[in-house]
Amino acid sequence: MTSTPLTFEQKLANYADLLVRVGVNLQPGGKLYLNAPIEAASLARLVAQKAWEAGAVDVDVHYADQQLSRLMYDHAPQAALDYAPAWATEQAMHQLDDGYVFLSIAGSDPDLLAGADQERIARRSKVTAQQGRAVSERMGAFEVNWSVGAMPVPSWAAKVFPELPLDEAISQLWEAIFTVSRADRPDPVEAWRAHTEQLARVRDHLNGRRYQALHFRNAHSDIVFGLADGHLWAGGAWPAQNGVAGVPNLPTDEVFTAPHRDRIDGYVRASKPLSVRGTLIEDIYMRFEAGRVVEATASRGQEVLTALLDTDEGARHLGELALVEYDSPVASTGVLFYNTLFDENAASHIALGRAYSFNVEGGTQPATGAQALTQAGANDSLIHVDWMIGTPDTDVDGVYPDGRRESVMRAGKWKF
């Protein structure tokens, strides 16, 4: 038996369908907020059509223009960097109240802000993070479903496939996205059901273990990640507070939890470059003592890395530890995406900054969540920046409170 490969249009339609039906799992009568780069208008329109056809009563599309950010950093007066009126987040708050689901299309030039004034970028990033904090917290608590997909905008595709003509680079990047998102399957929704079931199995296994720490080692790293008390592993599909299950990232191959902010010791090296704030940071090395980054270097982008760590006290502690098999679908493409949505699914990773409230027992409770997070040792910060540490030679042990150990990963693969 053979099956005909799908056409580009069929895969694109599948992808839009997955974002709506699997990613945010839009229900009939639901409302969708969609954020997309202007270069992704064709995908945004397809998603809008799928949403209308699914019975949406609102599809509110906001287009972002990355060039405007660069212009701001290069030309705006200093006062503009600090300007952040409270009313600017009111609409998002209303939409959260009204049960909108939130879908973002990622796609930006990884080098967009190369050469721009890092001090201005850091200052502005902090201001907007403070401004958006209440919204982020509600999103982080999964009041509603949200998800992130991507679109190969030209500048990004050119970075990923610099040796190809632009048209071909875009089409290659699309194919890579279709593959890792399972949009090339005849029944992608069913493929996602099976995949998230598999991630749930891993997540449930780890949640059953109640390890106190994970010991992570490879040729370039030796580090013990203490886990937050009452930590919860997440991954794959899970329900928002309204009970509807969605998948927050497409693709997703990770299971992840909250490390303990003060119980991390050792050193670790990045296994992939990190694209953050429009700059590539390469060969990151960090050493932790009692949870805090006490040494941090990079062969490129050191200035951005330092600015990131200096955002606030929490930026020097970790808010996420995620495990991914070394031969995950994203890793298997052999593509370096220069985009966290993809690259974080190619390798185990950690995130500087804020922990997700759903990664700690009781963390999403409206009245008591904040206290529960603090007591559990979950980190808090204005930032949350993932960077990749997993390699094919990574071994991970689970460590129980009494010191007993179990294999969690051997040579980058699950060992249970």
Place this chain on the structure above:
Amino acid sequence: MTSTPLTFEQKLANYADLLVRVGVNLQPGGKLYLNAPIEAASLARLVAQKAWEAGAVDVDVHYADQQLSRLMYDHAPQAALDYAPAWATEQAMHQLDDGYVFLSIAGSDPDLLAGADQERIARRSKVTAQQGRAVSERMGAFEVNWSVGAMPVPSWAAKVFPELPLDEAISQLWEAIFTVSRADRPDPVEAWRAHTEQLARVRDHLNGRRYQALHFRNAHSDIVFGLADGHLWAGGAWPAQNGVAGVPNLPTDEVFTAPHRDRIDGYVRASKPLSVRGTLIEDIYMRFEAGRVVEATASRGQEVLTALLDTDEGARHLGELALVEYDSPVASTGVLFYNTLFDENAASHIALGRAYSFNVEGGTQPATGAQALTQAGANDSLIHVDWMIGTPDTDVDGVYPDGRRESVMRAGKWKF
């Protein structure tokens, strides 16, 4: 003496500069809200840069995607047409409070909604007009400066120059826009100062006359437009309530006032097609009795015209009467723009629907304005749709309360 013609880039830079410095007259420390079609991103970025350079502390760019409107009409459930949450206008209200200036870039496919369900469009248009009413009223009262420019998006350029290859059509439409906007002049800001001075002379002359009515005649029209009591002629540049003078439309060659809602009698034919709600309406003919449209036909788009008139009671009365010389700069290009921003400056015109509050004495007073407008006989409606009636053979007489007459226009030219 000769002067070198400006390059395209120079004219484009001039145009962006005019929108910022003449149109909304952005002040140092000011804030700009910019609305633009996604196809106008290149112009939006240039305007943003000019605004930052002028010392703006915020440039808030919202991109509109006309294709999304079409998708909504074609695919959304009925409930979506009636969905209009009150919070959706809160941001504009905050920005009005905070003294933002508002700049719109026009540019859309005149045939965008051709063949779409007119009943759905009319229904949705009414809902959004009601939703945006408070914002429109504050804009109409010129609390802050606002202005409208344009960008030759491909679908529009193709409509205007169907015989040209697309690239050439776009570049021809740019040239036409540059010409009528004076962006091709060596010192466009000075050219605008002189032009608005000239319009002010006409405006002041008419304001001094206190005509009770204008009698408008050409080969296809014979109609008496009674004017609102205490009507005010506007045109060119004028100050917002904060005292800063801007030019609300670029280009502008009209002077205009509020007719009396109940004192219009006669018949009038359109001298140009009207592009409204994504449909072209051609050969409009209307007959008025006591201010009300009692007969309205069109050779194309009759359904849209009827739906427009049926919006509400005020949609069958007039809210604006504008006089434009037959050989105005826009008329002299010989181009039919299929866009009111331009076409209304090629010919005298009238508007169905709401009158502008600044066209009546006391109309913009916060507490008493609404009453002043009603007492003066200014019309009210959810709509305001201009259509062109001026021709080279148009004669206009000013009629005093005692019946005396004076020539205002002869053969489409000012007669004073």
